[in-house]
Amino acid sequence: MGRSPCCAKEGLNRGAWTATEDKILTEYIKVHGEGKWRNLPKKAGLKRCGKSCRLRWLNYLRPDIKRGNITHDEEELIIRLHKLLGNRWSLIAGRLPGRTDNEIKNYWNTNIGKKISSTPNHRPRIQSEERPNSTSISPRPSLNNGPPPVLHAKPSRCTKVFIATEPPKVDQVIETRPVSLGPSTVQGLAMAHDQKAEEPDSSPAIGSGNENDSNPSDFMIDFEMDANFLSEFLNSDFSQLCDFHDGVEADSNTNNTSSTSQHSSPNATEAPLLMNEEETLQNSNLFSLDSFLDCEMDWFC
DNA sequence: AATAGAATCAACCGCCCGTGG
């Protein structure tokens, strides 16, 4: 491949794993558990690089790996998550139980990527050198002007928030102290979102998908968001956001986030913004998360 | 049946980050 090896590989096996190697690795991890990959090959008696062992285990030998083709639901979810996260395959894989980042990455490159690139409004893949070093949510150029920007959830703290309903003025730039982004922050942003949406005289709601929303400065957040936050956000706060969206402050006393009845809207016709993810998993129904992403991607953008 | 080209996917790569000394 033209690259210098990352570590000494003299005498190490390369290429496809044999059944024997798989068995040795599996047995070793069963007994000793994961981790210490660098020492693992020596201890297990494998002539493999530690990284190779880790990859083989994570992508192929792990017992919870889901085999078989990507389902239609999974594909839709991948597309939506990719819109939201970009090429953060591990994060995307984290939302698809049993699927690995490598599998999703391959699937994207061989299937979805082609589908999308064959459509007129496709966005070219972001090359590594083009990727921003810090997280930012770029202002949406125009809702009619191609897909929304990708949110790169890499860095770790909020440094600046800028929300404006008019074209930007200097004094509308709100410099904030760095804050950790957590559930309350999400809720706060959601609150800002909803309040803004409810103001009759305000410009179109944040990410409302309004076709007239040509002002890219309407909602700009320049903050850094780490994977933990996103994971927290995607994992555990659906109920809060859901309650909040229903106009009911999430009851801090209700530790029963699994209580799905709390999330039902009083108005049966008003679907909650978010569904409880437990419901999603229990029902193996990915559409709940889909609906969440439908709403939240617009909101993010 | 043979061959070339396309498609697929496991494996490898370098880079980066978090952690502990």
Add this chain to the structure above:
DNA sequence: ACCACGGGCGGTTGATTCTAT
């Protein structure tokens, strides 16, 4: 503050399989 190390990540490669001619 600095450094070394382990581990994780996304990008890329190449062997294998599939399909068209």
